[in-house]
Amino acid sequence: MPFGLKNAPSEFQKIMNEIFNSYNKYIIVYIDDVLIFSKSIDEHFKHLKTFIWLAKSNGLVISEPKIKLFQTTIRFLGHTITNDTIVPIQRSIEFADKFPDKILDKKQLQRFLGALNYVSDFYQNLAKDAAPLFKRLRKNSPPWDDTCTKVVQIIKHHVKNLPCINLANPNYFKIVETDASDLGYGGILKQKNH
Structure with a gap:
């Protein structure tokens, strides 16, 4: 080695x-x-x-x-996969409730934001929603305020209500949708089923 x-x-x-x-x-x-x-x-x-x-x-x-x-339903790499859908396992969803709405400790905020990586494929606009929290990781960041608390609450709400991802059907027409800004970038593959 x-x-x-x-x-x-x-x-x-x-x-x-x-x-x-x-x-x-x-x-x-x-x-x-x-x-x-x-x-x-x-x-x-x-x-x-x-x-x-x-x-x-x-x-x-x-x-x-x-x-x-x-198996028709399996757990693989932190996801539950069925014949046509993928969802994050419950443990990945429940993590959000373990954090307070006010995350004043920098290490704890890093853990919270890091844990979001497990659900990021299911959470549209995560980078945009979490941007105020990432600013808190910088040196000389502004103090925690009500906006940051609200952001954590919004993220927790979204994490508890994540949609599933449908597996792509090779026979359906595909649309690639992308978006980018100073805060982040992302893309999704959509399909029309007719």
């Missing part, structure tokens, strides 16, 4: 990518978490057979207690 263990996750991911990238139409790998998805049971058997063959032929060990087969 070059340069010590701190590079172990990225090196392992690189190896996993080399093994499985040719099969990314039905195998997603993130470090040691693997998701295999299929449109039918017969197809899933074929995909599993390919995965097991690849794992064995590359000396990878599969942990049987962690295997979940033929």
